[in-house]
Amino acid sequence: MAKAVTSVSSDEAKIRERRREAMAVLACASVAEIESAIASVDGIPAHHDIRLPENGLVMLRGRIGGDGAPFNLGEAAVARAAVKLATGEAGIGYVLGRDQAKAKLIALCDALVQSGDHREAIERAVLAPIRTRLKAERETQARQTAATKVEFFTLVRGEG
Secondary structure, eight states: OOOOOOOOOHHHHHHHHHHHHHHHHHTTSOHHHHHHHHHTSTTOOOEEEEEEEEEEEEEEEEEGGGTSOEEEEEEEEEEEEEEEETTSOEEEEEEESSOHHHHHHHHHHHHHHHOTTTHHHHIIIIIHHHHHHHHHHHHHHHHHHHHTOOOOOOOOOOOO
């Protein structure tokens, strides 16, 4: 069975990477944070639902020891949504948990990140502030963790 070879242009690869980075940031944000940030962006085009927000389950897979045979660990709740802008860009949003409003906002941001007219505005107004907050939280967590570090050392006794 032959595999199909697909070529991805550098522009498509950049858009995919932007989308991946945006989704990683938005997954860590609250609904209120995303809503208020999007509200500050001017000229967001009309959009409609391709897929109404809905809840579902995904199977989580695990491995014993990291290299053992995979097994089904359990299920996790997810919410998903898909929107399409009037300009043609479609966005999807998945979020762990059952927050349908967050899934829809993430889908809207995904579509706007793909739009050449709105990409920079979304980056500046939505993603950059969330990234800054997440970085500060990580640094605080690292400092708190470092403060609990214990240095062990061994004294070597003389022989005899």
